[in-house]
Amino acid sequence: MQKSTVVEASIALASGIVAASLGSELASHHVSPAAIVTALLAVVSTGxxxxxxxxQGFRSALYTCPVKGCTASIRAKDTSPAELDRLRSIATDHSKHGGPR
Ligand SMILES: [Zn+2]
Structure with missing residues (x-):
């Protein structure tokens, strides 16, 4: 299993646990079922x-230009090592993407 998948699964699981304990907590305080469902959906969808x-952060690479004042950056996702090299050279070599000097 990929690291990113493990992280995603554990965060999803954690939000499920938080939602479950919040649900029982709210139920013990006589909160209406509709309000409980709303709160749980908010917790789970945020998680x-x-x-x-x-x-996405784990799966993608972000290359930024080292030149001060230049905001050029390239985010690459699901691509080959050769293509990553090409994109990195474009992003980190200011003369290859122009912009303010
Ligand atoms: Zn630049």
Missing amino acids: LYVAQQLG
């Missing part, structure tokens, strides 16, 4: 969103 964003 899944965070898990997905983190997973």
Whole structure:
């Protein structure tokens, strides 16, 4: 299993556990079922969103230009090592992407 998948799965699982304990806590305080469901959906969807964003971070590479004041950056995802090299050279060599000097 890929590291990113493990991280995503554990965050998704953690948000499920938080949602379950929050659900029983709310139920013991006589909160209406509709309010409990709403709160649980919010917790779970936030957890899944965070898990997905983190997973993307692990799977992608970000190259930024070292020249001060230049905001050029390239994010690459699911690509070959050769293509990563090409993209890195474009992003880190300011003369290859122009912009303010
Ligand atoms: Zn640049």
